[in-house]
Amino acid sequence: MHMKLLMIEDEAQIANLVKAGLEREGYTVDWVADGLAGQKRIELYHNDYDLVILDLMLPGINGIDICKHVRAKGITVPILILTAKSYVDDKISALDGGADDYLTKPFDFKELLSRLRTLLRRPKDRLNLELRCDGIVLNPSSRKVHIDGKEMRLTLKEFGILEYLMRHPNTVVTRDDILFNVWDFHFDSFSNVVDVHINHLRRKIAKKGRKNFLETVRGVGYRINAVTEEHLLLPA
């Protein structure tokens, strides 16, 4: 499966190294050095890319602002943030801005590859089963969610979390369950990451008139409260 990535990074040395390394692994990498040009590229050509590698500190604009901007436009392309910072606040801001994952510089190239593989895992690897709860329909193959027949755009991680919860309706699932199943690497016990994505997901679902669908069970985890649930097998 051929993968095309967009890298927005102002440091030429890092960009060239990462680009060369990824191309040796068979990825195609387009590199944009300027933040605003990168943002424009995502806006216009996000369908051409399987993933965006986005630096946080860019001249003129911050990676988080780019992230927020494109997410606000409903663009769901997976975004991996590269950051020289290692403070928890920046990680939260990155994820809160709609990024799917982050990596702190300097990073091990193997670690980057492993994160990319996780983010790029194709939905067709999953069970071909459509999940339905209370008028919410989630299709793991097409990676689409519909509420009352209308598409709801979710980021990769929001989708992963909703899928996991919908596979376990009316059951309390813990943060660790979600971390283990939606992120399949050890996330340095940074479980706030789950809360951040859950909050986004809950807001999107609440906007569609389902305020109590995704409940926080204090001190334990989360539960989807589904009055009706139905699993439909689709033709392969």
Ligand code: CA
């Ligand atoms: Ca930079």
